[in-house]
Amino acid sequence: MAKFTVFFKDKPIHSSIHESAVVHIGRDETNDVSVDSLAIAPAHAAVILRDTGSVIKQLNADFPLIVNGEQQRECNLQHGDTITIGKHRIVYSDSETVVAPFPARSASKPGNKVLDAEILAQDHPVEANFQVMGGKHIGRLVPLKKTMTRLGRDGSGIVIVTKRKEGYFVSMLEPNESIKLNNSPLADNTILLKNGDTLLIDSVPMQFYMG
Helix, strand or coil, X not given: CEEXXXXXXXXXXXXXXXXXXXXXXXXXXXXXXXXXXXXXXXXXXXXXXXXXXXXXXXCCCCCCXXXXXXXXXXXXXXXCCEEEECCEEEEEECCCXXXXXXXXXXXXXXXXXXXXXXXXHHCCCCCEEEEECCCCCCCCEEXXXXXXXXXXXXXXXXXXXXXXXXXXXXXXXXXXXXCEEXXXXXXXXXXXXXXXXXXXXXXEEEEEXXX
16 A cells, blocks of 8 residues: 655645555556646656555656656655655655545646647557467457556566657566567566567567557
8 A cells, every 4th residue: 555645836735545556657647646747757657566665667768757856767665755746746655544635736727738738649659559469369459549558467477568759668567587578588678669579478479560
């Protein structure tokens, strides 16, 4: 269990408690923790909640991940750690105490919403799919329509495919040595997918293509 409290100019504007394995942070409303600011990427970071502790990972190289004043690509989170994004701060807590949410933030100005929409539109490249190439679901298409798509399952490894203006990037959220891209271990890499790339996850091959 983890609690994330969003501050704007040192004033709390939202607090939420999460029990899921992965908590997504970003500007897009589909995120578990959404922050309405151009300083944050549509898919900014992901926090993996484990019994042994939480790990935060950067999802977009164009938007720095700042934890306790230091730029990070990946790090363990401790109770009270602060994620800084522009004029917003997100405070992480491992407290199990359930608290009432802070008052909802005020609505954005219309001009900001238009600007956000324009930037999000620029971040959406041509839509893509994975096609399952083996197993009982052979031939099945997995569309990559969302800003973030999670593939895999607990215990067998989990990857995330992130849609950016440059294309589709794949990286691991839950490490597993059996996860491979074009027969090479994915490891800690974040890789831009190309037509024909084959991802092996949970012993199932899937081919990536755009169009």
